[in-house]
Amino acid sequence: MTDNLVIVIVAGLTATACGLLGPFLVLRRMALLSDAVSHAVLPGIVSVWLVAHTRAPLPVVLGAAAFAVLCVVAIDALRATGLVASDAAIALVFPALFSLGVLGITRYADGIHLDLDSTIYGEIALVPFDTISVGGVDLARAAVVLAVVVLVDLALLALLWKELTATTFDPEFSSTVRLRPQLLNRLLVIAVAVTAVSAFEAVGAILVVTMLIVPAATAYLLTNRLPVLVAGSVGVGWIGAVGGHRLALATDSSIAGAMGLVCTACFVLAVLVSRRRLILAQLLPSVSRGRIVS
């Protein structure tokens, strides 16, 4: 496998994992909570390094999940005092946790080859060089980790599809039939944290947030059916992965940033497509009038 192919596959796996979860976050009005959780993952990674001096996937995922839960619990607790509105609570908690992570890196973690910039936009270009051997074949470590995460997310969706759908569209109904919307919320947050932390090393915080929100929002503009929405957001994520890689090579810039940019371009395109009638009507009133009336 060439290095470029590995990079695209890793990015595509990230897009798949995020695209599976993203639609539910958008529909449940949790988009910015997922933003907060993706930032809160950083102190988890740093503290696992400080305590155990390891960057092995399992402890790091556990540490990051712990901080993600802490983040959500702290936001809920602040909101529950009735003294801070929920948006302000989010805006207090995640910068604080992210700051802890940033200070931890600058202060203690010279040993981690995590530098500040890579926490933002990752070091996906280095992914092909970090390989592990699975059954005698050398594979990129990030690809293996992300493939596992994709399987976990897929399993979550397959097993809890009915429950997720019901709690997403009608929380009151689902709590009357004992589907526990709150528990599913927490489960979704943990899934976001696990996805975010596994993708974090490869693609950084910002691409995780972008891949969670933008493809789902793009598909949201184009369809009203949940299965299509999920498939569409995974698809847009892949377009971003392939297109972004090309763009980054052409402009010699951050691969992760370029992938996010291509996803955003897809969103803009979706806006134009979903509004084509309105736009046409404004640009060419005489031509389109007949179509709209018919």
Place this chain on the structure above:
Amino acid sequence: MAGLTDSLGALLGLPYTDVVVLLGAVVLGVTSGVLGAFAVLRRRSLVGDAISHSTLPGVCLAFLLAGAKDVPGLLVGAAIAGLAAAVLMVGAERLGLPADTAIGVVLSGFFCLGIVLLTYIAGSGNADQAGLGNYLFGQAAGLLISDVAVMAGIGAVALATVVVGRRALTATLFDPAHAAALGLRVRLVEIGMTVLLVVAVVIGVRLVGAILMVAMLVVPTVVARQFVNRLHQVLVLAGAAGAVVGAVGALAATRAQLPTGPVVVLVGVTLALVAVAFAPGRGAIWQAQALARRRRRSRDEALLSDPHAPDRSLMDRYRRTTLRRRGLLADDGSTLTPRGRQQVEDLSERRSLWSAWLAHGWRLDLPDAREPDPHDLAGSLGPQALDQLRRLAATAGGTR
């Protein structure tokens, strides 16, 4: 300006560079505190987050166009990008996207563009680009006194706008429908508030960075809201809190040679948490104490009304001991002392008065409309009204 910094430095015993940082942090704190308040009170804090992230591509584009790192030019770029983001967020919401998704899309789109531009510039080998990365996490070191002067100038104009437009701002903030009925152009005022938010972000982004700027917008207002209720007081206190947070954080960060943004944010969030926990008459701890007091009181009253009832919980047993120690229950713990009996009589008197108030209060001839305190009806109504209430209750009871 230079004379001012020198004399201030002599006064505080600080070197020149620290004074510049201090002044910059105070300007940042005051403006973000006062101007951020409007976003927080409208529950649009996270719009501030998106605007802060969106300044990054503006800074980069301004650098590409100007080819040099001159601060006023970069700030203009940041402001234009921030405004564009604000407009696009409103547009995305109009498409039928949920509000938080609209914020998220604009935030990530702009920030990705910023990262692409930033890395493109870094790769282009322009020797002057080294400091652009500071706009991510903020850096107070290397701040020039001329930069501070620019920041202070913009900030002063924005604050003056707030003072001049305070009536329109207040009306739109708390009751847009009423403001519109008064003939105010509410849309225009709301746009004005967003512009003020952009100004606050632009002033702060050099020191705190695009990623963490939102905390500086939110912290001062959260702190101020725990202590005062009126808008002008909130604005003044938020400005002061912002200045303190900025000054302490920026100085600590420069001394410890850490990135400024995270240190300022941690100082600020700590202050906000302390305020939320300890604010007198409002904070979480005060609330918990008041709740515990009410619980104790109702347990005590239940125990005294029926002292022979068996204890149902540890709390009951503890309250029984306390009541015995206060001389209201006899040593066996289940008979009332004379003082305890007196207490029970007072209690039943209060309760019957309260029922009388609920049943007949509307017929009382009170000089003003008031809602009495259930625990102290006599005190809050006054003796005359109380007599009236007793008479009403007696006659009503007689005729029934």
